Amino acid sequence: MKAMLLNGKDVAKSVRESVKHEVEALKKENIYPGLAVVLVGEDPASKVYVRNKGRTCEKLGIFSETITLPKDVSQKELNTIIDKLNHDPKFHGILVQMPLPRQLDASEIIHRIRPEKDVDGFHPENVGRLILDEEGFQPCTPAGIMEILRYYKISLEGKHAVVVGRSNIVGKPMLNMLYQKKKDANATATICHTRTQDMGAITRTADVLIVAAGVPEFVTGDMIKPGAVVIDVGMNRVDDPSTDKGYRLTGDVKFDEASEIASAITPVPGGVGPMTIAMLMVNTVKAAKFQNR
Numbered sequence: 691m692k693a694m695l696l697n698g699k700d701v702a703k704s705v706r707e708s709v710k711h712e713v714e715a716l717k718k719e720n721i722y723p724g725l726a727v728v729l730v731g732e733d734p735a736s737k738v739y740v741r742n743k744g745r746t747c748e749k750l751g752i753f754s755e756t757i758t759l760p761k762d763v764s765q766k767e768l769n770t771i772i773d774k775l776n777h778d779p780k781f782h783g784i785l786v787q788m789p790l791p792r793q794l795d796a797s798e799i800i801h802r803i804r805p806e807k808d809v810d811g812f813h814p815e816n817v818g819r820l821i822l823d824e825e826g827f828q829p830c831t832p833a834g835i836m837e838i839l840r841y842y843k844i845s846l847e848g849k850h851a852v853v854v855g856r857s858n859i860v861g862k863p864m865l866n867m868l869y870q871k872k873k874d875a876n877a878t879a880t881i882c883h884t885r886t887q888d889m890g891a892i893t894r895t896a897d898v899l900i901v902a903a904g905v906p907e908f909v910t911g912d913m914i915k916p917g918a919v920v921i922d923v924g925m926n927r928v929d930d931p932s933t934d935k936g937y938r939l940t941g942d943v944k945f946d947e948a949s950e951i952a953s954a955i956t957p958v959p960g961g962v963g964p965m966t967i968a969m970l971m972v973n974t975v976k977a978a979k980f981q982n983r
């Protein structure tokens with residue numbers, strides 16, 4: 691192991707501390723930040739994240755409620771619930787846990803959430819604001835990655851940052867944060883996906899490599915430039931009978947190989963994941979502030 695470990699738990703802790711102080715200050719003005727989390731169905735990984743979110747809210751003094759719906763809920767019923775949350779002043783933030791069952795149109799739901807309450811940063815208005823570098827809500831996972839880089843004073847200026855994966859929730863917003871013309875960004879950014887030819891040739895030119903492909907241990911040591919900074923977003927459950935849960939979590943990067951070549955790397959778990967939740971808390975407090983101006 692040569693690489694420095696980028697400890698997302700430490701960064702998340704420092705973010706949570708400052709959120710906690712902000713919540714206390716808001717309460718003195720009689721503003722009580724609130725988050726509504728909507729969970730459809732019984733996906734075990736989703737349940738874990740939703741529970742973590744509730745627990746973190748509690749620790750920081752943020753009011754939160756989880757609305758659990760059966761997996762066969764109709765679009766109409768879900769729309770009605772969103773409309774109600776949109777108008778409920780107790781909730782400044784609304785998060786609908788993804789992925790949704792097949793009968794539901796995620797895009798319709800995302801459009802329906804008021805942009806002012808869209809603490810996930812998925813609404814087209816917030817996506818547009820991100821690209822234009824305007825004030826708005828930014829998706830928690832890539833925003834958390836930017837925070838990790840800032841915390842460890844890893845400069846992006848003039849560097850080649852390569853993102854693997856082009857999802858709306860990670861890859862696309864990540865790319866758009868990296869190249870912005872501003873302090874703590876200013877990278878030259880490239881995005882790869884399943885149609886990319888000779889991906890290794892591209893990842894090997896990355897000074898900062900961010901992997902969000904959803905394929906366990908997909909990035910091997912030979913795909914990494916010596917001294918690169920590697921951010922592993924992957925959160926894959928792989929069967930492992932030797933553990934008491936019957937599975938273990940693994941990233942999209944082959945950690946043992948990568949940590950011999952990279953200069954710094956995020957672990958899974960304990961890397962990007964805790965930051966996603968911390969940034970959700972940041973966005974919820976920001977929403978409460980906005981809505982009380």
Ligand SMILES: NC(=O)C1=CN([C@@H]2O[C@H](COP(=O)(O)OP(=O)(O)OC[C@H]3O[C@@H](n4cnc5c(N)ncnc54)[C@H](OP(=O)(O)O)[C@@H]3O)[C@@H](O)[C@H]2O)C=CC1
Nearest residue numbers: 831855856857860883884902903904923924925962963966
């Ligand atoms: N730590 C955290 O907080 C979070 C972790 N995650 C995790 O991150 C990972 C990615 O999530 P998400 O972005 O939602 O995933 P998606 O499945 O929505 O997207 C995966 C992307 O990776 C690309 N991809 C998949 N396989 C390959 C391959 N072999 N070569 C090149 N590109 C490939 C796909 O390309 P194409 O578009 O061509 O299909 C797609 O753009 C998952 O493991 C997820 O669990 C996600 C969100 C938050």
Ligand SMILES: Nc1nc(=O)c2c([nH]1)NC[C@@H]1CN(c3ccc(C(=O)N[C@@H](CCC(=O)O)C(=O)O)cc3)C=[N+]21
Nearest residue numbers: 738739742786787788789810925959960961963964966
């Ligand atoms: N609308 C919506 N917003 C999301 O932000 C969203 C979503 N849907 N769907 C699923 C993904 C995934 N995601 C994670 C959150 C926390 C951890 C996390 O806390 N991970 C811990 C480990 C957790 C464990 O032990 O399973 C860690 O990496 O250390 C991971 C992943 C949010 N997502």
